[in-house]
Amino acid sequence: MLKQIFTPFLIVITLFSLVFCGPSEETKEIQGKAKQIIGALPEKMPGSENDSEKLITLGKKLYFEKKLSLNETQSCNSCHNIEGKSAGVDNLPTSPGAFGKNGDRNSPTVLNAGFHLAQFWDGRAADLKAQAKGPILNPVEMAMPSEKEVLKRMNEDSEYPRLFAEAFPNDKNPVTYDNLAGAIAAFERTLVTSSRFDDFVKGDYKALSKAEQAGFKSFLAAGCTSCHSGNLLGGNSYRKVGLVNEYKTEDLGRFNLTKKSEDKFVFKVPSLRNITLTGPYFHDGKVATIEEAVQKMAYHQLGINLSEEETKKIVLFLGTLADKNRVN
Structure with missing residues (x-):
């Protein structure tokens, strides 16, 4: 009898706390890191x-x-x-x-x-x-x-x-x-996108689910921001593809432009904005899925082998970077 009375009561209390008590300390911490390390994309492009x-x-x-x-x-x-x-x-x-x-x-x-x-x-x-x-x-x-x-x-x-x-x-x-x-x-210059991640950075704590927040933590823990940094999460530097473990390609990258030996196999780091919508991946387009791209980047650039679970977490986070007007 008591169970029948208190179960609905506990459900109401739980829902009340979720709606009115605000974000958890963990969510606040994750949002703070998102704001500090990445930041929101500006609404207008330079020029x-x-x-x-x-x-x-x-x-x-x-x-x-x-x-x-x-x-x-x-x-x-x-x-x-x-x-x-x-x-x-x-x-x-x-x-x-x-x-x-x-x-x-x-x-x-x-x-x-x-x-x-x-x-x-x-x-x-x-x-x-x-x-x-x-x-x-x-x-x-x-x-x-x-x-x-x-x-x-x-x-x-x-x-x-x-x-x-x-x-x-x-x-x-x-x-x-x-x-x-x-x-x-x-x-x-009018083609600026807006994502749920931007909403989260700007203070909408509900914009990302707990699982997506966990994916962002996995993204940081794996070291992805060593290349994919700033509010574009990339697009602001050049890196050698196959920095730790060789990536087989005949394309010499920036070397064809600069003729400097240190620029062999060096390319502009792609922005991760809308990345889940823009496959296939890499300069040669030979990587079909975002999951494979994440695993290959971790291996070739960071020297780590991500588990399927960690890969799924990171991909879930990457989905929050997609333009809200372009996702189903």
Whole structure:
């Protein structure tokens, strides 16, 4: 009889404490570490304060413009798909270009890209504007023969001359390749994501479950922040792939750019923002699942073998970094 009376009472008391008594000391401690070690992603990218609405409008149209490829089959969005719930990638190991030939590296996400220290896996472009110029003239990607041919198509279009003039009102000749790339970059600077992890960092203690908080602790304990640091959790440094245990690859990374021996097999550290949405993984796109990627990174970069349980915990945490508008 007493059991029948007190069981519902205890349930009510437990629910009351969860709703009204606030976060546990452990949750407060984890949130403090998340705020201190990682931090929330800023709401705006550097340089966006100078972007006008007309510049962004032009950039968005150009981002989806297939006239920027020789046979009019490819746009920026072809490899860096942002439509619907897509996370700025095509989810292929490597991407096919205008004439079907695949590139050598996995296409990284364009989401939050303007926060990175540089663009491309090897960092060969200093910023979004410099990056936007490359694929259009790359013979494997969009395959346009020259800047002159690109501008010819823009000037012959019924809308672009007006849109360029509105976006660059102080330019006597606004339809330039530099302005084209600048407009695309302005649009890309709007592609900032917001995650439950950001909500947690900002003080919403309920944004992460206990299991996800435990996953963050496992992420820290494994030493992942030795490379994946800052509010991007990466994107701000270069590291050799296979730092502790060799990762077999023929791609020499930044060495192809710098010709320095110490840059062999060195790549930009990927941001872990939206990482659960952007597979397959690594510069070669040869790692199919996020679980495999976590285990391989732990082994090759940190020299540790994660158990399946620890891997699952870390992957659960990584899921909290996904854009809230792009998860089901």
